[in-house]
Amino acid sequence: MPNVLIVDDSATARMLVRRCLTICGYRADQTFEAEHGRAALDQLKAEGIDLVISDLNMPVMDGRTLLRFMRGSPRLHAIPVIIVSSLVNEAAEEELRAMGATAVIRKPLSPAALAAAISRMDGAAA
Amino acid sequence: MNAAEIDAQIIEPVVTEVLESTLFLAAEPDPSFDWEDGSLRWSTVDLHRPALGALVLATSAAEAEAIFTMLWAGERVADEGAVAGMIDELANAIAGQALAQLDPHQSPGLGLPDAGRGALPPAAGERRYGFRLEDGTRLGVSLRALV
Numbered sequence: 001m002p003n004v005l006i007v008d009d010s011a012t013a014r015m016l017v018r019r020c021l022t023i024c025g026y027r028a029d030q031t032f033e034a035e036h037g038r039a040a041l042d043q044l045k046a047e048g049i050d051l052v053i054s055d056l057n058m059p060v061m062d063g064r065t066l067l068r069f070m071r072g073s074p075r076l077h078a079i080p081v082i083i084v085s086s087l088v089n090e091a092a093e094e095e096l097r098a099m100g101a102t103a104v105i106r107k108p109l110s111p112a113a114l115a116a117a118i119s120r121m122d123g124a125a126a
Numbered sequence: 127m128n129a130a131e132i133d134a135q136i137i138e139p140v141v142t143e144v145l146e147s148t149l150f151l152a153a154e155p156d157p158s159f160d161w162e163d164g165s166l167r168w169s170t171v172d173l174h175r176p177a178l179g180a181l182v183l184a185t186s187a188a189e190a191e192a193i194f195t196m197l198w199a200g201e202r203v204a205d206e207g208a209v210a211g212m213i214d215e216l217a218n219a220i221a222g223q224a225l226a227q228l229d230p231h232q233s234p235g236l237g238l239p240d241a242g243r244g245a246l247p248p249a250a251g252e253r254r255y256g257f258r259l260e261d262g263t264r265l266g267v268s269l270r271a272l273v
Contacts, residue, residue, distance in 0.1 A: 009238075010212075010214060010215040010218070011202070011208065011211055012197065012198075012211055012212040012215040013215050015142045015198065015201065015202075025269035033258055035204075035231065038150060057222070057236050057238065058238075059238055085222065086219040086221070086222025086223050086226070086236075087222040087225065087226060087233075087234045087235065088222075088226055088238060089227070089229075089232075089233070090187070090230040091229075091231050091232055092228060092231045092234065093235040094224065095233050106226075107144075107219045107221070107222065107223075108143075108144055108147040108148045108219055110147065110205065113166060
């Protein structure tokens with residue numbers, strides 16, 4: 001199981017993602033948290049993160065900007081990013097995928113939706 | 127269009143889905159929500175793209191704390207800031223889903239949630255909805271047009 005960084009300014013939202021990851025089989029010591037994109041970039045440089053699950057609407061640095069920085073970074077560009085946001089419709093999903101999002105999931109997140117996204121990601125990588 | 131024109135056909139399914147999938151409790155419309163309750167805890171989210179106004183989610187202080195305790199299952203103490211953060215997250219989820227449904231061809235945009243407390247007297251250009259969870263908890267959603 002890879003190490004996962006959860007990026008969301010809401011402690012409640014981070015807890016809900018963490019809970020979904022636990023149901024999907026992840027251990028507590030495999031999940032890391034950041035409150036916004038800038039903190040996430042700092043953690044990505046320090047920790048061995050294999051997957052990022054990020055919100056869009058955050059202070060300091062939002063999810064779109066985080067995605068842009070990651071996709072432009074020689075060190076971070078290959079790390080999969082799953083966007084989990086309430087702000088998801090056809091247009092937003094198309095835009096986020098064009099920016100390099102690996103998967104886009106609408107909030108509220110369910111364990112089934114997260115497991116499906118991770119499974120599709122693993123299948124594509126295999 | 128403005129926020130107050132987001133009708134029951136959009137807002138009621140969005141609110142019930144967010145509450146049910148987050149809290150695992152069935153929710154249904156109930157217009158008896160008390161907006162004059164001085165203990166209300168609320169969160170307001172500006173609807174930026176399209177620019178329509180704002181959405182406010184409110185519940186009483188006691189009910190907000192009860193929802194928090196249930197949601198966090200004892201993992202975290204229900205202090206004022208943590209409860210406000212939970213209401214912010216629910217308001218954000220409801221506002222985002224409502225906006226996302228209005229126009230599938232436009233990427234929606236929200237402001238950051240802003241928590242507050244106290245009664246919410248009626249405002250001009252406002253439409254109000256009330257909801258009740260199956261455990262009796264009541265929540266209100268107000269849609270406020272730009273003025």
